[in-house]
Amino acid sequence: MNLTLKIWRQKDSKTKGNFETYQINDISPDCSFLEMLDQLNEKLISEQKDPVAFSRGDCGVSFDHDCREGICGMCGMFINGRAHGPDLGVTTCQLHMRKFKDGDTIVVEPWRAKPFPIIKDLVVDRTAFDKIIQAGGYVSVNTGGVPDANAIPVPKNRADEAMDAAACIGCGACVATCKNASAMLFVAAKVSQLALLPQGAVEAKERAIKMVRKMDELGFGNCTNTGACEVECPKEVSISHIARLNREFFLSVLSS
Amino acid sequence: MSNFLNSSIGKKLIMSISGLFLIAFLLVHLTINLLTLAGPETFNAAAHFMGTNIVMKIMEPMLALGFLVHIVYSLILYAQNLAARPVRYKVINQAETSSWASRNMVFLGIVILAFLGIHLVNYFYKIKFTNDVTSEYHLVVGLFTTEYWYYIAIYVIGAIFLGLHLYHAFQSAFQTLGLNNSKWRARWNAIGLIYSLVIALGFSFIPLYFLISELV
Ligand code: FES
Numbered sequence: 505m506n507l508t509l510k511i512w513r514q515k516d517s518k519t520k521g522n523f524e525t526y527q528i529n530d531i532s533p534d535c536s537f538l539e540m541l542d543q544l545n546e547k548l549i550s551e552q553k554d555p556v557a558f559s560r561g562d563c564g565v566s567f568d569h570d571c572r573e574g575i576c577g578m579c580g581m582f583i584n585g586r587a588h589g590p591d592l593g594v595t596t597c598q599l600h601m602r603k604f605k606d607g608d609t610i611v612v613e614p615w616r617a618k619p620f621p622i623i624k625d626l627v628v629d630r631t632a633f634d635k636i637i638q639a640g641g642y643v644s645v646n647t648g649g650v651p652d653a654n655a656i657p658v659p660k661n662r663a664d665e666a667m668d669a670a671a672c673i674g675c676g677a678c679v680a681t682c683k684n685a686s687a688m689l690f691v692a693a694k695v696s697q698l699a700l701l702p703q704g705a706v707e708a709k710e711r712a713i714k715m716v717r718k719m720d721e722l723g724f725g726n727c728t729n730t731g732a733c734e735v736e737c738p739k740e741v742s743i744s745h746i747a748r749l750n751r752e753f754f755l756s757v758l759s760s
Numbered sequence: 761m762s763n764f765l766n767s768s769i770g771k772k773l774i775m776s777i778s779g780l781f782l783i784a785f786l787l788v789h790l791t792i793n794l795l796t797l798a799g800p801e802t803f804n805a806a807a808h809f810m811g812t813n814i815v816m817k818i819m820e821p822m823l824a825l826g827f828l829v830h831i832v833y834s835l836i837l838y839a840q841n842l843a844a845r846p847v848r849y850k851v852i853n854q855a856e857t858s859s860w861a862s863r864n865m866v867f868l869g870i871v872i873l874a875f876l877g878i879h880l881v882n883y884f885y886k887i888k889f890t891n892d893v894t895s896e897y898h899l900v901v902g903l904f905t906t907e908y909w910y911y912i913a914i915y916v917i918g919a920i921f922l923g924l925h926l927y928h929a930f931q932s933a934f935q936t937l938g939l940n941n942s943k944w945r946a947r948w949n950a951i952g953l954i955y956s957l958v959i960a961l962g963f964s965f966i967p968l969y970f971l972i973s974e975l976v
Contacts (some may be wrong), residue, residue, distance in 0.1 A: 523850065585853030611851040618844050683854060683863055684841035686768075716767055725844030726768040726837045728865065729932040732857035743935070744942045751938030753769045 505531040505601060508609040509544065511565050517621045517629075523611075533602035537589060538569050538579060540601055566625040572597040574738060577675030581626045582613040587677035587736040595675060595738045615676050617685035619722045632722045633674050636691060639718035643698060644706040662700050669696035671739035678733035678741075684725030689733040691715050692749035693741045699752050709759055712752035768840075769936075771833055776936040778830040779929050783955070785823055786926075790962045793900075797969065800897040807896035811887070831873065838866050861928040868925040875918035882911070904970035912971050916964040923960025930955055 506529045514521025528544050535543075545564035552563065570576040579596040583589035589599045604610060614622050619632035658666075672693035679687050695712050698704025704711075727746060734743045764770045792810060795803045810816050854863055861868065882903060887893050903911045930952030934940050940948060 582849060582851075585849065585851040586856065590856075613849055613851070616845055616847050616849055618846055681857060683858075685844035686841075688768075716769055717763075720766075720768050723844055724768075725841040726772060728837070728841070728862065729928075729935045730858035730862040732854065735857040742942060744940060744945065747935050747938050747940035749938075750769055750772075750936060753767075754773075754938060757764045757770075 505533055505604065505606045505608075507531060507540075507604065507607070510609060510611045511626070512613045513565070513625055514614075514622050516624055521622065521625075531601055533600065535601050536572070536597055537583065537599040537601065538567070538572060538597045541565060541567055566623075566627050568627045569597060574598045575673060577673030577738075580615050580628070580630075580675050580677060580680060582615060582680055584611055587615075587681040588675075588738055592735065593738055593740050595673075598738070615680035617676075617679050617724070619685075619687075619724055620676060620679065628676070630674065630676050632724070633676065633687070633690060635722060636687065636715050636718045637694060640694060640698075640711050640715045641707055643704055645703070656702050658701060666697050666700035669693040669700070669741060669745050672697075672737075672741050673739060675738060677736045677738060679724065681732045681736040682725065682727070683730060683732065684728055686727040686733075687719050687722075687724040688727035688746050688749065689737060689741055689743065691719050692743075692745035695749045695752055696745040699748060708752065709756045711756070712749060713756045713760065716749075716753055768837075771837055772936045774829060774833050775837065776933040778826045778833070779933050781822075781826045782830060783926065783930065783933070785819075785826070786922075786959055787955075790959060793966055794962065796897060796900055796966060800895060803897045803900070804895055807887075827876075831869070834866060834869060859928065861924045862932075865925060865928060868921055871921045872918070872925055875914065875921070878914060879918070900966075901970050904967040905974055906971065909971075912967040915967045919960045919963035922963070923956040926956040926959055927952060 506527075509526045509528060510523045511526065512521055513524045526544060526548070528540070528547065531540050531543065548564050567581060568578040570578045572579075574595045574597060577595065580588070581596055583596065583599070588594060588596045589603065591599050591603050612626065614620075614626045615628045615630075620628040620630055623629050670693070672690060674690065676690075678689035679685050682689075695715060698711065699708055729743070729746075731743055734741060765774065792803075792806050795806045883899060886899060887896065893899050904915075931940075931945070931948040934944070934948045
């Protein structure tokens, strides 16, 4: 496949960025989007267009990645106007080039949200998510011997629902795709996975309030229930969890 | 409490409750309006009742307050949401991930507000602040004639935009209240669709009915 790429290049969080256009040929439809970017970077480095940039190591396009199997959530990027590209339920590393056509122009941008400052090119700082999780605090556990497995009964449907929420990998696609840059799906997943299980009950009352307060403080937008987040979520976390977060929030406000 | 109302979910709760109040009001409003089809006596009696009974006297300022709160909070939320993404995307394909109405609630709201202004001048102002209305029925029907074709157009278009706004608003209100889960989602969507269709078709039907009965 031969492709034209328009990629956002930005030196650091303070410098203004711009789109650069690159041509790349002979891409296999079976390779992943990240592998395609690797090939682009190899080409850019071997061409060494700008030796100064090369010595600084920034002639290639910077992008985040780690596991390359859809579990770490690092590889966020906005591809042709969609979080993680046109495919549903996948991260960028799981996106295949066969989802594009030969001769296509592909526009690649970083996640854009005030709480996610750009570090370089397509790499954004998602520390804001960690701060929300930290604000949620700890989960109390008993010390002593290792408890018996399955000693606490959990109904199957609750366990399933908690597991669905726990599937969240914190990639930030929900924020990136939301027209309001809201982090509600992320926070909802993190609150739900604990709210649904007896182990999370001890701190349940404060957890929702603390996490929502942190979310607001960090400058995420307000959810308007468009539902775009659950469509783009690579783990298909449902917005039903947002309804649960709202409930948990109201209950904890009422009881505090 | 002020902490709560300043939180994003608190503000959304206010949007949701004021919205549901307006949703309930619209149903009452439509029911009364449909009485125009029963003729002048019935409608005038209903209009008189609505204008004089004590409950409606209390509801009137409440309604104005409901609108005001809904509008003010929507603008606060909208401003915050714009600020949450200072650099916009160059390419964004939202049509594939969300409904048009859900993305354009503020725009739809502004259109509805403009319509509301015209509507209040047409009826509310005349009934409340002038003495030349002897029959509410003739005030309503008098506007829906071929001579005032543009009012018919305005009312029909207003009703359609209102329906679009309500289509997203209905299920959104219950989602915000937390009264939703995987089972209820489809139900709220269905009830919301029926409700918004009833409102949009009901309110457009009345002017069209009088236009057509004039023509045939
Ligand atoms: S690189 Fe880990 S999810 Fe894509």
